Amino acid sequence: MASTERRPSRVAKLPPRERILDAAEELFQSEGIRRVGVQAIAEKAETTKMAIYRHFDTKDTLVAEWLRIVAADYQAAFDRVEAEYSGRPEEQILGLARFIAEGLPAISHRGCPFINSLAELPDRSHPARQVIEQHKAHQARRLLAMCTEAGLSDPEQATAEITFLLEGAQVSTQNGSIDQAGDRLMRIVEAIVDRHRSATGAPGATAG
Numbered sequence: 138m139a140s141t142e143r144r145p146s147r148v149a150k151l152p153p154r155e156r157i158l159d160a161a162e163e164l165f166q167s168e169g170i171r172r173v174g175v176q177a178i179a180e181k182a183e184t185t186k187m188a189i190y191r192h193f194d195t196k197d198t199l200v201a202e203w204l205r206i207v208a209a210d211y212q213a214a215f216d217r218v219e220a221e222y223s224g225r226p227e228e229q230i231l232g233l234a235r236f237i238a239e240g241l242p243a244i245s246h247r248g249c250p251f252i253n254s255l256a257e258l259p260d261r262s263h264p265a266r267q268v269i270e271q272h273k274a275h276q277a278r279r280l281l282a283m284c285t286e287a288g289l290s291d292p293e294q295a296t297a298e299i300t301f302l303l304e305g306a307q308v309s310t311q312n313g314s315i316d317q318a319g320d321r322l323m324r325i326v327e328a329i330v331d332r333h334r335s336a337t338g339a340p341g342a343t344a345g
Contacts, residue, residue, distance in 0.1 A: 154192045156182045161203050166247050170200055170257045170265075200254070201264040207250050208272035215279050226287035227330055230299065233280070234326040237303050238319035241310045249307045276300075290336030298329050 151159060160181035164173040175196055179186045193199040218232030251269050258266040277300055284292035284299075306322045309315040 153182075153184060153188060157184065157189055157192060157199070158203060158206065161199055162206075165200065165203060166250060166253075170254060197264055201268050204250065204254060204265050204268045204272075208268060211272070211276065212279075215276070226283045227334070229283050230280070230287065230330060231323070231326060233283075234299070234303065234323055237306065238322045241306065241319050241322075244307050245310050245313070248311045252308060252311065284333075287330070287334070288337055289330065289333035291333060295329060295333045299326055302326060302329070 157178065160178050161173075164178060164181055175186050175189055178199070179189055182189075189199070193202065214233060214236040218229045218236070222228035222232055251273070254265060255269060258269075260266065261270070277296060280299060281292055281296040284295045289295045302322060302325055306315075306318050310318045315321065
């Protein structure tokens with residue numbers, strides 16, 4: 138939902154449902170889920186509470202749909218690196234890490250929407266929290282497939298190490314504890330891949 142247009146002109150062109158989601162995204166990211174009420178979303182979307190409830194049964198449903206959109210953006214990153222580096226799983230892994238590294242500056246300002254949302258949603262039965270957990274599990278499976286296809290010595294361990302790193306880099310960027318996080322992230326991912334490749338005696342990846 139990112140756009141280079143100024144928000145008022147962009148919103149005026151959006152259908153009602155998308156206008157509501159656009160407003161919800163901006164408010165949830167800047168103020169948090171719990172602090173934002175349906176009335177505030179309606180005002181930001183230039184609509185009414187009744188209109189919101191016509192599209193979303195509850196605020197929880199709206200939160201879950203917003204997070205599905207965020208999750209879809211991350212899954213699209215997997216699709217892009219798989220297409221760009223077809224048949225080169227090591228480069229796919231590095232491409233995915235690069236996507237996270239390049240997104241860290243935005244996280245330093247607004248925080249990771251998944252991390253922020255999990256902190257506000259302790260109930261694991263909450264539909265939005267389930268969206269996050271399902272997304273993270275699916276993401277781990279896709280990364281495991283890349284590590285397996287790359288012939289790394291212990292694909293499950295490599296997946297765990299890279300996942301811990303990607304998640305940790307986002308948290309560290311959000312709290313400002315580590316500088317040059319993107320560059321450091323890339324170097325560590327490369328080292329993980331090299332170490333697991335070396336254990337198998339496999340040749341290095343061909344850069345794309």
